[in-house]
Amino acid sequence: MEVKEITNRDVDFAKWYTDVCQKADLVDYSTVKGSMIIRPLGYAIWEQMVAVLDQKFKETGHENVQMPMFIPESLLNVEKEHVEGFAPEVAWVTYGGKEKLDERLCVRPTSEVLFCDHFKKIIHSYRDLPLLYNQWCTIVRWEKTTRPFLRSREILWQEGHTMHATAEDAKKETLQMLEIYKNFQEEYLAMPVITGKKTEKEKFAGAEETYTIEAMMYDGYALQNGTSHYFGNHFAKAFGIEFVNQDNKLATPYQTSWGTTTRMIGGLIMTHSDNNGLVLPPKIAPWKVIIIPIGDVSAKLTELEKSLKENHITYKVDNSNKTPGFKFAEAEVKGYPIRVELGARDLGQNQVTLVRRDTLEKTTVSFEDVLPTINILMDQMQKDMYDKAKKRRDSMIYQATTYEELKDIAATKPGFVKINWCGKSECEQKIKEDTTMKTRCLIEDEAVDGNCIVCGNKAITKVYVGKQY
């Protein structure tokens, strides 16, 4: 029993993905390439993510601000590495009405320079630090290839920007935010993730250290689902940001930035969803329950709705005049975690049928037990989805000890490969050219013993490599 019009996941994964996005009414394409319309269900999922993350940011002392959308060219040019990294993909505003602008304005691709420009004005003393800011906004990067949620030109995201008195404090902040992202994705999105440091070659333009959150999709491809950067004081120096420390000496502060985007929705889909459509972990689903009345059950429906409301369980009722079969299928496409089949025939025996979306397993309970059972099923489902995703991911992580072995895995098995590496970009580049795999992140908590899989020189670290979105 498969949903009509959704391509089979194992036949054409890419097509399946865009089918799910569209059939579940998450997005629509707009007339401008790479600018997607996020529809109510897609946006509701994002709002859930925002609510949880925003609270975590505030609990750790961050404040929300809103920076301008435009960056004057001269400002973007202040930090050399940064501008070189972003210049190829920025959009420019060159006219205001009919008048050509004296200085063109770039539409922010990220806001480091805007924050620095502002920080310069407001940081004077060690008492002003740490300065912990975040903003929810959209940015623009002129991507060549675009796909709903995974790669768009207009990106809905969150970017944190902080300044600290010492390098230790800034490094601590970088890791703290990485941990918050990891916990959020594992606990709420039921996505097992790998965190670690990016290589020199893969790090953010202008950063000293970039940490990444790497998730593995159903097809074994990697998706970078967030980043946290430690900048040292490069930007601060370039922008002339200084403060007076406790010894009354001038000092340069240390900086971080960190971000997550609606790409997480894409990751969520490619981790959990199936041939019947969307599957959402209960903790992130905007509506936990869909009630499908069959026959005349209005009295019990009212009673059930009251009880759901009292227990703060969000739900929807499908009161359309479609047949039950249609409603079941529709509920599956949209990914409601729990389906309540409230049928006259069942209720005659004081029974209600509950169906969990991930396994499509049916449970029949007495009407009085509906609410507690919903809670039990949701808890179980949240846990099972994580375990299932983790088991699948772990089964697709390989270890290669020779270069031939790596090439063989790259050609035949989807997933990540752990390898020994000497740390040189040339070896990293060769892997990419030969296998299209890029380094995901360094593995710093495992002892290294042996030689670089590419050049044979002494390895200094282990690293994950994998194909990516």
Next chain:
RNA sequence: CGGGAAGUAGCACAAUUUGGUAGUGCACUAGAUUUGGGAUCUAGGGGUCGCAGGUUCAAAUCCUGUCUUCCCGACCA
């Protein structure tokens, strides 16, 4: 940005080869009968054929350009 494929009603497609009144199914609207895995009947509505030029008595059809989508690379959250 390179290589490939495709754009005709909300969706899937036909008509294009051979230029001559734009069609089918699903969806939609109204009414009726239905309702435990994608209902049935009847009657309706909806398309300047992606867009812009050109050729022609005549263009969905031929030519040129352009935009968008999908796949494979390069780039990236």
